[in-house]
Amino acid sequence: MTDLKLFNSLTRQIETFSPVHAGEARVYTCGPTVYNYPHIGNMRAYVFADILGRTLSWKGYKLTHIINITDVGHLTDDADAGEDKMEKMAAEKAQSIWEIAQHYTKAYWADVKALNIRQPAKWSVATDYIEEMLEFAKSIADKHCYECETGLYFDTSTVADYGKLARAVTEDGEGRIDTVEGKRHAADFAIWRKTPPGEKRQMEWDSPWGKGAPGWHLECSVMGEKLLGFPFDIHTGGIDHREIHHPNEIAQNQAFCGCGSLDVASHSGANIWMHNNFLIERSGKMSKSSGEFLRLQLLIDKGYHPLAYRMMCLQAHYRSELEFSWEGLEAALVRLKRIVMMVERMPDSETGDPSHPKFAPMRAKFADAMSDDLNTSIAITALEEALAVKKVDAGVKRAVIAEMDAVLGLNLFGITRHDLRIRPKSATITEAEIEDALARRKAARAEKDFATSDALRDELTEIGVEVMDGDPLGWEWKLT
Numbered sequence: 001m002t003d004l005k006l007f008n009s010l011t012r013q014i015e016t017f018s019p020v021h022a023g024e025a026r027v028y029t030c031g032p033t034v035y036n037y038p039h040i041g042n043m044r045a046y047v048f049a050d051i052l053g054r055t056l057s058w059k060g061y062k063l064t065h066i067i068n069i070t071d072v073g074h075l076t077d078d079a080d081a082g083e084d085k086m087e088k089m090a091a092e093k094a095q096s097i098w099e100i101a102q103h104y105t106k107a108y109w110a111d112v113k114a115l116n117i118r119q120p121a122k123w124s125v126a127t128d129y130i131e132e133m134l135e136f137a138k139s140i141a142d143k144h145c146y147e148c149e150t151g152l153y154f155d156t157s158t159v160a161d162y163g164k165l166a167r168a169v170t171e172d173g174e175g176r177i178d179t180v181e182g183k184r185h186a187a188d189f190a191i192w193r194k195t196p197p198g199e200k201r202q203m204e205w206d207s208p209w210g211k212g213a214p215g216w217h218l219e220c221s222v223m224g225e226k227l228l229g230f231p232f233d234i235h236t237g238g239i240d241h242r243e244i245h246h247p248n249e250i251a252q253n254q255a256f257c258g259c260g261s262l263d264v265a266s267h268s269g270a271n272i273w274m275h276n277n278f279l280i281e282r283s284g285k286m287s288k289s290s291g292e293f294l295r296l297q298l299l300i301d302k303g304y305h306p307l308a309y310r311m312m313c314l315q316a317h318y319r320s321e322l323e324f325s326w327e328g329l330e331a332a333l334v335r336l337k338r339i340v341m342m343v344e345r346m347p348d349s350e351t352g353d354p355s356h357p358k359f360a361p362m363r364a365k366f367a368d369a370m371s372d373d374l375n376t377s378i379a380i381t382a383l384e385e386a387l388a389v390k391k392v393d394a395g396v397k398r399a400v401i402a403e404m405d406a407v408l409g410l411n412l413f414g415i416t417r418h419d420l421r422i423r424p425k426s427a428t429i430t431e432a433e434i435e436d437a438l439a440r441r442k443a444a445r446a447e448k449d450f451a452t453s454d455a456l457r458d459e460l461t462e463i464g465v466e467v468m469d470g471d472p473l474g475w476e477w478k479l480t
Ligand SMILES: Nc1ncnc2c1ncn2[C@@H]1O[C@H](COP(=O)(O)OP(=O)(O)OP(=O)(O)O)[C@@H](O)[C@H]1O
Pocket: 030, 031, 032, 033, 034, 039, 040, 041, 042, 043, 044, 045, 237, 238, 239, 240, 241, 276, 277, 278, 279, 280, 285, 286, 287, 288, 289, 290
């Protein structure tokens, strides 16, 4: 099988995937901070991680994928300024942090399911690893950390090439990091945050440095090490993590491995660091902090099947910015409908052997595309070309499509054209009423009574039903 080539953000190069443990692939993905609903930009990060995981499985590696749930430690600023995002939301909602975490974790999992993202081997919850975090911190504290009033800080000058991942070692780059009193260098970061004297936090634990809570970066280093072992194969996250979170994780991992050097990528904790680019809106990056944001549920309420959003993500390369627009989502939905319809039309039959010469060019194109740093947009065209092959055994075609869909995860054998027609929440008219009006319109047209036919069409338009005469997919109407 073709070698899998992946872009490593650490070396800024395309590299051939070569597993640490023969036949295995171990992947760690930074999970959500469960203080709010995920927006569809956040979910792009998990669609990407899912595609990576599916590709590794398809290549035959035994995959161990970990996604964490951050329920403590992520501050409102990715560096050390601000409040804990979880504490802040809990105070706003007058609920306990545990309730907040549970509610938004469930909401996130609902989106994961709706987007057909596979379950990882484990969802590791940060607060389940406090003991291990303390052990990790203790093991590096003497050589790499110093204590000041607000916490235990990591001294970034104690490891080689700090910030290599971000390439932000200039004064300029560090200028955006807020200074905290007592820090030796602007880029130093808290690995343990002390509860200020006289205060009580909802989430706090005893430590050699006083009562407090772990830093966000420490959590991911520890869960990665505990669950996958250093070095593991691939670490993923959104591109914003390339600037602060991951350079800090890398610095801790270098310290933990004992040598502090970054000459070999594996000393960073993972061989390959991968980052998806942002989903943006015309106004800029989609973000929770900006208040209003798009949730998957809103797309569904407007009548878009969640897999149309998955399709939209896959049409772009994960390393490119993707601009969200409703027109773009509509186009992705139409494309998905067309594919699903062709799959539905395939006669039922036993699944055959996909290695039939007629499909060889499409399967090769698909394999080349996915192996070329996960080029999903070309892979989809290979799937469409395979669907268009005529005069071929249905079972063989079925096998080819199933093989490709196992990687793309569009759930082509699990959804129907009907499933893709979701009623917008605002729609009040029932399907029976629409069918009735359409039947009357058909009768009028049969009698060449075009005035009545046009009037019925206008009435339907007014109540939000678009009549689709001559639609190539055979759809007679849709709700707008
Ligand atoms: N607009 C976006 N497009 C793609 N990925 C994103 C976007 N915004 C955040 N991410 C990624 O989503 C994942 C989850 O992030 P997390 O739950 O920590 O959100 P957050 O940083 O609080 O969100 P926000 O940045 O919107 O305030 C991370 O991998 C992050 O890099």
